[in-house]
Amino acid sequence: MKQGIDSAQATPTKQFFVSMLTRDIKLEDAILDLIDNCLDGALRLGDGGKPDYSRYLVQITLAKDHFSIEDNCGGIPRDVAKNYAFKMGREPNDNRDSDTETIGMYGVGMKRAIFKMGRNAIVKTRHGTDTYEVPITAAWLDATSWDPLPINEPTEATEKLEAPGTTIYVSDLNEGVARHFANPAFVNEVTTAISQHFTMFLQWGLKIEINGESVQPVHVEVLVSPREDGPAPYVFRKTTGDVTVSITVGLNTSRRSEGDDSDDDADFAGQRASATAGWTVLCNDRAVIVGDKSRLTGWGDLPLVPLYHPQFAVITGIIEFRAKDAKKLPVTTTKRALDASSELWLESLVKMKEGMRVWISYTNDWKNHPRADQQIYWHDAQPLSLSKAIDKVASRTSAKKTKTRDDAGEMSEVVEFNPKKNNVLPKPEQKKPSSRRIVFSRPVEEIRAVSRMLFDDPDVKAGTVGDECFKIQLELVKPSKKRRS
Ligand SMILES: Nc1ncnc2c1ncn2[C@@H]1O[C@H](COP(=O)(O)OP(=O)(O)OP(=O)(O)O)[C@@H](O)[C@H]1O
Ligand SMILES: [Mg+2]
Numbered sequence: 001m002k003q004g005i006d007s008a009q010a011t012p013t014k015q016f017f018v019s020m021l022t023r024d025i026k027l028e029d030a031i032l033d034l035i036d037n038c039l040d041g042a043l044r045l046g047d048g049g050k051p052d053y054s055r056y057l058v059q060i061t062l063a064k065d066h067f068s069i070e071d072n073c074g075g076i077p078r079d080v081a082k083n084y085a086f087k088m089g090r091e092p093n094d095n096r097d098s099d100t101e102t103i104g105m106y107g108v109g110m111k112r113a114i115f116k117m118g119r120n121a122i123v124k125t126r127h128g129t130d131t132y133e134v135p136i137t138a139a140w141l142d143a144t145s146w147d148p149l150p151i152n153e154p155t156e157a158t159e160k161l162e163a164p165g166t167t168i169y170v171s172d173l174n175e176g177v178a179r180h181f182a183n184p185a186f187v188n189e190v191t192t193a194i195s196q197h198f199t200m201f202l203q204w205g206l207k208i209e210i211n212g213e214s215v216q217p218v219h220v221e222v223l224v225s226p227r228e229d230g231p232a233p234y235v236f237r238k239t240t241g242d243v244t245v246s247i248t249v250g251l252n253t254s255r256r257s258e259g260d261d262s263d264d265d266a267d268f269a270g271q272r273a274s275a276t277a278g279w280t281v282l283c284n285d286r287a288v289i290v291g292d293k294s295r296l297t298g299w300g301d302l303p304l305v306p307l308y309h310p311q312f313a314v315i316t317g318i319i320e321f322r323a324k325d326a327k328k329l330p331v332t333t334t335k336r337a338l339d340a341s342s343e344l345w346l347e348s349l350v351k352m353k354e355g356m357r358v359w360i361s362y363t364n365d366w367k368n369h370p371r372a373d374q375q376i377y378w379h380d381a382q383p384l385s386l387s388k389a390i391d392k393v394a395s396r397t398s399a400k401k402t403k404t405r406d407d408a409g410e411m412s413e414v415v416e417f418n419p420k421k422n423n424v425l426p427k428p429e430q431k432k433p434s435s436r437r438i439v440f441s442r443p444v445e446e447i448r449a450v451s452r453m454l455f456d457d458p459d460v461k462a463g464t465v466g467d468e469c470f471k472i473q474l475e476l477v478k479p480s481k482k483r484r485s
Contacts, residue, residue, distance in 0.1 A: 022116040030116040033109035040102040041073030054205025059421040064182040072165035075127035119172040126161040221251030221383035234355035235417040249355030252316035282320035318386040336404040377426035
């Protein structure tokens with residue numbers, strides 16, 4: 001067919017684009033996206049290894065009339081700003097991060113966060129000594145064309161950034177957003193989300209402040225004894241290609257479950273409390289899920305794993321996925337939720353349940369025993385994060401280490417340790433045979449008759465008469481018992 005001279009417009013309208021882009025993301029998650037960018041910035045500054053996160057600071061302000069986030073994570077190089085950073089979506093040829101475990105992959109996070117919050121924004125950045133600003137204004141948003149955004153040189157009136165880094169300032173907040181930012185409950189929610197999601201980075205020294213208050217990390221840890229034969233968590237780690245899955249399931253340091261009638265307030269094994277029972281899922285060091293106790297992570301997958309209930313509050317599972325190519329991680333496009341249908345997740349779930357089973361049986365074994373009896377075995381156990389726990393357990397001679405080649409010829413390295421199979425879990429001492437009451441009624445005259453026969457007295461108490469009858473009968477049983485053995 002001959003091509004005509006007319007053509008049909010096929011560009012998206014800005015209004016449509018912005019409303020679609022921001023519809024499904026929660027405000028908190030949009031803010032977390034901006035922190036992800038700071039951390040990616042810090043990673044890019046490094047030499048491929050883990051950066052020294054204690055050098056980095058992210059300051060966030062949530063106010064009723066503006067939002068701001070300020071970091072010292074290296075800034076945006078000018079050519080990146082010109083060609084990539086402000087585009088709506090990543091270019092296929094953008095392979096800047098193929099060698100680092102950055103989380104950015106779609107090329108929308110920063111823009112989506114800005115549009116979610118308000119109608120005027122300025123991205124100010126300093127990379128090396130080069131400082132510039134990119135405004136995204138209401139006028140640009142309202143215009144029908146997709147004109148490029150200006151890159152403005154700093155004027156004397158605009159202050160220069162003290163250190164290489166980026167500041168994003170958003171004003172003309174959308175109505176609902178302004179209300180949220182003025183609400184202390186929302187500020188708390190964001191704080192909690194950050195303390196969970198970025199717990200690893202915070203533990204490595206990263207500082208994040210919200211309205212001047214620094215955010216503290218939640219600790220997700222399992223107890224590991226330093227002794228070769230001491231109690232240790234279940235461990236599984238498999239590296240195939242550039243994807244590593246690490247799993248540990250063990251006891252946490254929380255108070256024992258409900259139904260534990262000991263009244264001491266000390267934490268289990270005398271350690272700091274961690275309120276993170278259930279499963280925590282990490283992807284490239286971000287905690288996508290913290291303390292999940294639902295079907296998602298295998299709870300209630302009968303008959304192997306029962307539904308979560310307070311007896312299991314001592315059990316913590318941690319699973320981590322690492323990959324240089326963030327697309328291989330089992331997360332949804334918002335990066336804050338698990339893609340539970342991914343092959344990688346389903347495969348891992350088998351091992352997660354194997355680990356859970358160990359500790360479900362353990363808590364069953366100890367259910368009716370005082371907590372102090374257990375503590376003797378755990379006195380030297382340390383609460384450790386996933387990677388430290390795995391390293392510690394892997395250093396035991398009894399940990400299984402294998403290398404295999406799969407059908408496709410890819411090498412896999414596996415580290416495995418099952419505390420039950422390795423016999424390092426304490427068991428409660430066998431109880432003495434328990435007693436039962438025997439209760440029955442007989443006519444008074446018959447009891448008196450037997451009483452006279454046994455005790456030469458018709459008035460001995462009925463219980464004593466019955467007891468004596470049982471003893472006589474038992475004597476008759478014993479010799480036959482001996483014969484059998
Ligand atoms: N605080 C920051 N420090 C350094 N670079 C940044 C910062 N914020 C954004 N950038 C740059 O801007 C680019 C675009 O960020 P944006 O969040 O929109 O997309 P992305 O991070 O590439 O992908 P995703 O949509 O998955 O987050 C980033 O790739 C990064 O180069
Ligand atoms: Mg991003």
